[in-house]
């Protein structure tokens with residue numbers, strides 16, 4: 001993996017941060033994005049470069065404006081010689097999801113549309129730009145984060161769950177069309193993982209306790225529970241894995 005480059009959205013916190021550190025520890029150069037936390041992002045750049053002897057750069061991105069991925073990749077082109085992996089990870093929260101993160105009868109098109117833009121459109125434009133670069137180096141691996149909230153009921157999650165189902169379908173289409181370029185495309189779908197996004201749930205404590213109760217492993221997920229799967233899917237060990245969703249739910253979905 002050393003010398004290859006990962007581009008990932010939302011690398012400052014939660015699952016994205018765990019992925020950034022997992023790949024850096026394997027010698028992968030990292031181009032990651034932040035939205036609000038510039039200071040945190042720049043301090044991570046310094047730490048990643050000194051600790052892992054890799055190149056790291058942070059860029060601002062708002063996934064509610066997916067077309068700006070084009071300018072972002074032009075910036076990345078100036079800093080990195082190649083793009084091998086792309087992970088669409090960032091997710092919106094707070095005011096942007098009002099009308100989307102709620103009960104079915106309270107859903108509003110604007111809220112759902114914002115989540116769709118951040119989940120599906122951002123994946124599409126980011127993956128298109130990444131694929132153009134991957135083609136030049138003989139192939140690559142693309143991943144979208146997803147959630148088991150598109151398989152099992154989660155309170156207030158209808159907007160997110162529906163958009164995650166949509167992005168998993170988009171992943172299969174992308175995989176089918178990009179395979180001839182030796183680009184593999186998969187989704188990694190997590191059960192509840194202890195991050196800021198989950199802590200913003202109005203019933204966070206209930207979800208945490210219920211997840212631990214449902215999991216045969218007796219605990220909820222941690223960001224590092226998903227990062228290893230992402231590393232595997234980007235490695236040659238997953239050379240014939242494409243068009244699938246890798247479910248990592250601590251065994252919670254079956255019970």
Ligand SMILES: NC(=O)c1ccc[n+]([C@@H]2O[C@H](COP(=O)([O-])OP(=O)(O)OC[C@H]3O[C@@H](n4cnc5c(N)ncnc54)[C@H](OP(=O)(O)O)[C@@H]3O)[C@@H](O)[C@H]2O)c1
Nearest residue numbers: 010012014015035036037062063090091190192193195197
């Ligand atoms: N947590 C879970 O239970 C869970 C389970 C399954 C799947 N997932 C999925 O995993 C992914 C990561 O979730 P997480 O829980 O790690 O989230 P998180 O801890 O809330 O982190 C969100 C990340 O996205 C960035 N971000 C926020 N708003 C943005 C915007 N408008 N434009 C661009 N970037 C933005 C943040 O950057 P700043 O720090 O700069 O704000 C941060 O790096 C998401 O796709 C989520 O749906 C989460």
